[in-house]
Amino acid sequence: LDQYPIDRSRPAPESQPDQQDALRIMLDFVGYDMDSLGDEPLEYAMVADVLRERQSVFANLDETAITALANVFANSRSLFGSFDPRPLDSDVLVIVAEPDETVPAAELAARVEQWRPFVTGKIEYQTVRCSHPHMMQPEPAAEIGRLIAEKLGTSK
Structure with a gap:
């Protein structure tokens, strides 16, 4: 997150x-x-x-x-x-806190791509409209849960 x-x-x-x-x-x-x-x-x-x-x-x-x-x-x-982790052999979904949606998509993608040395699979990202410390407040947490459920194919 x-x-x-x-x-x-x-x-x-x-x-x-x-x-x-x-x-x-x-x-x-x-x-x-x-x-x-x-x-x-x-x-x-x-x-x-x-x-x-x-x-x-x-x-x-x-x-x-x-x-x-x-x-x-x-x-x-x-x-x-x-800590020196070995690469994860999996796809990854990064949830990005973006409170005011002003960061250009290319910059967000570049930030997320920092994970490339640690991930062998596909790296995707989704944004949640909040600041990092507030990600576990009820509304952002519900949105994060929805995004993860959707990604896992378990959304209702």
Whole structure:
């Protein structure tokens, strides 16, 4: 879902995600206006209130769990750099998050084609009108499910 291979030619980020990064990711995930945050550190209580108000899956995480989640983000980032997958002998459907449908089709196709070294079969893509963090919200998730069912020939 809207993910591309790691570009190993780019240097790894100098800093690892921390609790503030985790809090920001969670707010973005629930559609919070990120531009309204400013540069001040986020307070856990404010973020927890927003998550509860928006009935987020993250709403029940305490500060310790959020710190642990930040550690998972950091560990995942380090694993990406060392993982060297063998090619998948199959066709692939890439679901691309495209919130405003302004990216030209040729550019989307070029992004998806980044998977070519890792896939021996056909690579297709479909777009879903949302941002990446919002792909699992009800409407985009339903659209993604429909696209996958259609591709598998199981749509009703």
